[in-house]
Amino acid sequence: MIYLCLVKLEEAQQKFIQGWGQLGASWGINRTMAQIQAVLLLSPKPLCTDEVMEKLQISRGNANMNIRELISWGVVYKSFIKGDRKEYYYSEKDMWQLAKKVSRERKKRELEPLVQILGELKTIEGNGDEVDEIKKVVKSANSMANRAESVLDLVMKLDENVFFKWFKKK
C-alpha cells in the first residue's frame, strides 16, 4: 500500500515536471530550466545540486547553469544548512509572485529591446506607400507595446487578491 502510494506520487511528480517543462519550452524558456523549477516547486525542502541532478538525470554543469539562471530570474533562492558546505535551493512557491517575476523579467529582456528599435524608427522620413506603411506599423506597435507595459506595470503593483477581485467584478 505504501509502495503503491509512492509509485503514484513519483508518477504524478513526473507528469507535473514534464508538463511544466513543456510549457516553459513552448514559451522560449529552456526546458531543463523549467523542469528544475518544477522539481524545486514540488519539494517541501530546499534541494542541493546533486539532488536535482539525480531527479532529472542531468549533468552537474547543466544543473548549475540552469539553477543560477533561475536565481537571476528571481524565482529560486539559495539557502544554507549550518554545518553543511553545500548550497541548497528552493523555489518561490506563490504562483502569483512567480507569474509576476517571470513577466517582469521577460518584459525587460524581450519587450524593451523592441520598444528601443521602434523608438529609433519613429524618425524615418520620406514619402510613398511603403514609408506610410512602416510609419503606421511602428506607431501602432509602439502604442501597443506601451500599453502592454502599462498594464504589466499596473498588474505588478497589485496584489493577487486585489487583481482578481477586480476582474471578477467585471
Next chain:
Amino acid sequence: MIYLCLVKLEEAQQKFIQGWGQLGASWGINRTMAQIQAVLLLSPKPLCTDEVMEKLQISRGNANMNIRELISWGVVYKSFIKGDRKEYYYSEKDMWQLAKKVSRERKKRELEPLVQILGELKTIEGNGDEVDEIKKVVKSANSMANRAESVLDLVMKLDENVFFKWFKKK
C-alpha cells in the same frame, strides 16, 4: 535624394523585421515565421511567395510552410488577383487583433495541455510532505491557470478601446 530615402526605408524595414523576428524567437515562435509576418505587415499590398522569398532570402519550402502556419494562426490571409494564378498574402494589420489572435492561439496550444495535466493530478491520494506539496502546487497552478484563462477570455471579448479606457480609469 530619392536614393537616400530608399536606403533609409530599406534599413528601417530591416531593423523592424529583425526586431520582430527576435521578439518572436524569444517567445518560442519560429524566427522566420515572425519575420515573414513583419514583411507582410510592412507591405502596403499583398505579396506572393516569391516576393517573400526574395525579401528574406529564404527557400520556397520554408516560405510556404511558414506562411501556411501564419494563416493557421489567423494572422495572415490569402488574396487573389484576377488574371494571375499566384496566391498573394497579407497580414492582419490591427495590432490589437494581432495580439488577441496570438494569445488565443497560444492559450489553446500551450496553456490548455497543462490545465489538462493538472486536472488529472488533482485526484492524487496519500499523505506525507511530498504529497501535501504536490497537492498544494497543483491546486495553486490550477487556480492561476483558470484565472489566466478567464482574464484572457474576458480580454478577447473586449475591443481595444473599451479595454484600455478601462485600464486608464484604475
Next chain:
DNA sequence: TAATATTTTCAGAAATAATTGAAAATACAA
C-alpha cells in the same frame, strides 16, 4: 485532354541550442 503554373511535401543538410564532463576557480576547515 495535355501543357504549364503554382503550391505542397518531406528526406536530408545545415544551423542553432542544450548538455556533458573534466579542469579551473572558489570557499572553507584544519
Next chain:
DNA sequence: TTGTATTTTCAATTATTTCTGAAAATATTA
C-alpha cells in the same frame, strides 16, 4: 598554509530545430 568540498566555466559533443531543394501533388488554362 594545505587539503578538501563545492561551485563554476567552457570546449567539445550531442540533440533539436529549422531550412533547403527537388519531386510530387494540385490547380489552371488552352
